[in-house]
Amino acid sequence: MKRLIDLANSFYSKNKRLVAPLLGFPGVKLAGSSIKLAQQNHKEHFKVVSSLVDKFNPDIQFVLMDLSVEANALGLNTIFPPNESATVLKKDSEFNMDYLDLLRKIEFDSDGRLLSYVRTIELMKLNFPSDIMVGAYVSGPYTLAGLIVGAQEAGLMAAREPEKLEKICIFTTECIIKYTRLLLSAGADAVCVLEPSGVMLGPSHFNKFSAVNVKKIVEICHRENVDCVYHVCGNSMHLIEEMVQSGVDALSLDSKDTGVDLLVVAGNVPDNVVLIGNLSPTRTIVYGAPQEVKSEVRDLLELMDDFSNYVLSTGCDLPLETPLDNISAFMETGRNYVVST
């Protein structure tokens, strides 16, 4: 499998674009399954993502986005509504550092649900056409720390007890690296680090608690010649430099509705860092009509015409209720677009 930047450049040289929406949950509808089943059973999960590949043929297919995998493997209470993504419940007791010692005793990487994601990647790699990149997700170090101590508590800790939070993030990174190694062995072509809580931090905190740790995940991926992608939800304009400095191969950025200006980002990042984004998943793809989707995809592609390091995608994950016609409109417009250079 080629690296993402080479593929993006190769498509660009033919005046084409890679088209890879962050697409998972709509496959549940297509496959007649439920999110709960797919997130707990690798065969069902594979059925869901296969249905997306069969119908839309994207250039990258990720597994279902699930920020509870690592936290759940660490024994944190998680709920599984039938058709919503699994959610980690807020801790009802105050965190103390002794709890971290308890978490260290857990055989994190032999957790059944975590391994079901690894098996799904194996099945995707074995069965998908070789020109489709198989993408895995891992939680970001700070986001996982927030799930362990509580999101608000993590924020307060960043300001009041940074040394403590740093230790927790080093621990979460060790867990994420174990998971990443399993995903790489299973054949993942790209590993995307999901750091939604990171958007709440200022640049120096983000660097300390997330980016320096993501750098370690990048190193593990690069040893296997695999791409590492950084995804931060919301307006991450103040964090772009730190994200790039982590050494990731690509940034997956949220929509302009959140404040992300892709053109400004493109002008500021090196051209060997791929930019993935950033059509509004909700305003446009969930609530818009196919014509609006087509028009906004064209506008976005035109905006990025001068940049070879660009992959057409959505700003964030598409929810279950996304109209399938709108995904088709997205794919079709992206595929038919001719870059004018």
Next chain:
Amino acid sequence: MSVLEEMQENVVAGNESKVVELTQKALDEGLAPEKILNDGFVPGMEIVGRKFQENEIYVPEMLMSARAMKAGMKLLEPFLTEAGIEPIGKIVIGTVKGDLHDIGKNLVAMMLEGGGFEVIDAGVDISAQKFMDLVKEKKPDILCLSALLTTTMGEIKNVIDAFKENGLRNDIKIMVGGAPLTDDYSKEIGADGYSPDAASAVDIAKELLSK
């Protein structure tokens, strides 16, 4: 520097123990509770809001300031009640059904408290029925609805629709917010106001009160 200026400074710095100490000092000096609120906490939190909007500070620093302000307010509240000082408005706030995220909602609640509102925090995963019950019981001026997930933002519309269907919509102003929401979407679903961030929430709530 006066005690109130010092208080503002320490609210901005998020120095909880110092804010409590200064609140006590201001009370001991005989300052009116209303003056302590309006010339100490409120301008302090206004500075915090402005710094947040201008990317000078971020959520962790804002949380520290809000916590410091809350600690001071806890001390001040009985004196405000005793002096018959009414909050500028009453607000019920909660995260909609299916959504367990609360950090954004909590920040908005804290900023609104810092802005002089009485805030009743309904919590997370709140159904339309529960919001209606709370509004009937507490009679707030404004209902604030929050959703973080793309999958739950539709629930905000369901709550607004439920208020309409039950003839309660005209009794209340509804303000919405959360990461996936936009101003356009809030208008589309019939909300009265949309706040893009915690800092703007105070101004928007004040605007809604004056309508």
